[in-house]
Amino acid sequence: MESLKRPVILILGAGAVGLSLAGKLESVATVYAACRPVHAGAIRERGVVMDGVWGNGTVEGIGCVAGSEEAPPAVDFFIITAKGTDTRAICEEYAALIRGRPVASLQNGIGNEEVIARYTGTVIGGTVTTNFSVLGPGHVRVLSESAPMRLGIWSGGGGDALNRLIGIIQSAGIPVEANNDIRSEKWGKALLNIAVNPICALLRSPVRVAADAGIRETVAGLIRETFAVAGAEGIRLPWATADDYLDYLFSVQVPDFAEVYPSMYYDLRQGRRTEIDLLNGYIACLGERHGIETPHNRCIAGLVRYAEAHPETR
Ligand SMILES: NC(=O)c1ccc[n+]([C@@H]2O[C@H](COP(=O)([O-])OP(=O)(O)OC[C@H]3O[C@@H](n4cnc5c(N)ncnc54)[C@H](O)[C@@H]3O)[C@@H](O)[C@H]2O)c1
Numbered sequence: 001m002e003s004l005k006r007p008v009i010l011i012l013g014a015g016a017v018g019l020s021l022a023g024k025l026e027s028v029a030t031v032y033a034a035c036r037p038v039h040a041g042a043i044r045e046r047g048v049v050m051d052g053v054w055g056n057g058t059v060e061g062i063g064c065v066a067g068s069e070e071a072p073p074a075v076d077f078f079i080i081t082a083k084g085t086d087t088r089a090i091c092e093e094y095a096a097l098i099r100g101r102p103v104a105s106l107q108n109g110i111g112n113e114e115v116i117a118r119y120t121g122t123v124i125g126g127t128v129t130t131n132f133s134v135l136g137p138g139h140v141r142v143l144s145e146s147a148p149m150r151l152g153i154w155s156g157g158g159g160d161a162l163n164r165l166i167g168i169i170q171s172a173g174i175p176v177e178a179n180n181d182i183r184s185e186k187w188g189k190a191l192l193n194i195a196v197n198p199i200c201a202l203l204r205s206p207v208r209v210a211a212d213a214g215i216r217e218t219v220a221g222l223i224r225e226t227f228a229v230a231g232a233e234g235i236r237l238p239w240a241t242a243d244d245y246l247d248y249l250f251s252v253q254v255p256d257f258a259e260v261y262p263s264m265y266y267d268l269r270q271g272r273r274t275e276i277d278l279l280n281g282y283i284a285c286l287g288e289r290h291g292i293e294t295p296h297n298r299c300i301a302g303l304v305r306y307a308e309a310h311p312e313t314r
């Protein structure tokens with residue numbers, strides 16, 4: 001009878017990505033979302049409102065959790081969708097619950113899984129190359145899907161948990177596949193965020209700006225430096241050379257996301273800390289450690305940090 005039981009999923013840090021995921025998974029799982037009161041109030045009143053390519057409508061039945069004391073007792077999977085700037089804090093908050101349980105991350109940037117691995121044995125790394133945004137309290141929009149979600153074991157021996165989670169996500173109608181080199185996959189996704197997120201955030205422009213004739217050289221510089229640093233770190237990227245990736249970026253990813261704004265754009269506009277230090281700032285820092293020059297990444301990270309600290313610039 002065990003197999004008939006709906007899995008219980010707690011999404012930690014539910015905003016654009018987490019609430020969209022909650023809305024989609026509700027058809028196949030019992031879903032709880034750890035979210036801020038502004039979303040919780042609206043969701044308790046009328047459910048999660050979804051627009052876009054993952055469906056339109058209102059999804060009821062999602063439980064809102066305001067802190068670890070409100071979490072359900074038997075959670076099968078935790079999925080972290082908080083910003084990377086909040087990973088440590090949310091793991092601390094839910095430490096007693098996640099210990100020994102499978103925890104997946106769908107976050108962008110490098111370093112989240114390493115943090116999560118301090119709190120539990122089974123970490124599932126993940127990427128989601130889809131555009132999500134918050135339109136209002138408990139109201140999300142999903143646009144422009146460019147690749148399936150990819151999940152793989154980051155640490156621990158959670159092969160069964162991984163397969164089960166993939167099965168659940170698949171049965172909810174989300175394209176997803178297993179990836180047996182999730183480090184490579186996470187770095188591969190980070191290339192897109194390194195290339196477009198800070199530029200779009202600083203220029204207040206949608207993703208198509210990255211292909212502008214005057215901007216391409218900067219994008220190429222960011223990516224070439226990232227390939228050099230990845231090589232020094234022993235990371236095998238999904239593309240053999242920076243130019244191979246740049247071809248893919250300009251022929252597939254930029255067209256797929258041309259009219260949307262990346263998550264860092266919303267962070268700057270709404271006065272939140274950005275994930276720059278898990279992206280370009282991280283590359284600059286690793287470059288320094290390896291004696292690799294990263295002037296493009298250093299420059300762009302400095303500009304974003306300045307904008308974070310000076311509201312009049314954003
Ligand atoms: N937005 C996108 O299109 C997109 C796509 C792919 C990946 N990502 C990545 O996914 C992650 C989430 O992005 P997002 O756009 O959904 O961010 P978001 O800011 O919309 O959502 C994160 C939410 O987590 C909440 N949160 C943080 N700590 C919390 C806590 N302790 N308790 C309860 N709630 C808490 C925040 O208040 C926020 O509402 C980021 O790493 C981002 O880079 C985003």
Ligand SMILES: CC(C)(CO)[C@@H](O)C(=O)[O-]
Pocket residue numbers: 108128129130131132192193196197257260261262263264
């Ligand atoms: C795919 C992406 C660039 C578009 O939303 C996303 O990773 C983001 O917003 O960070």
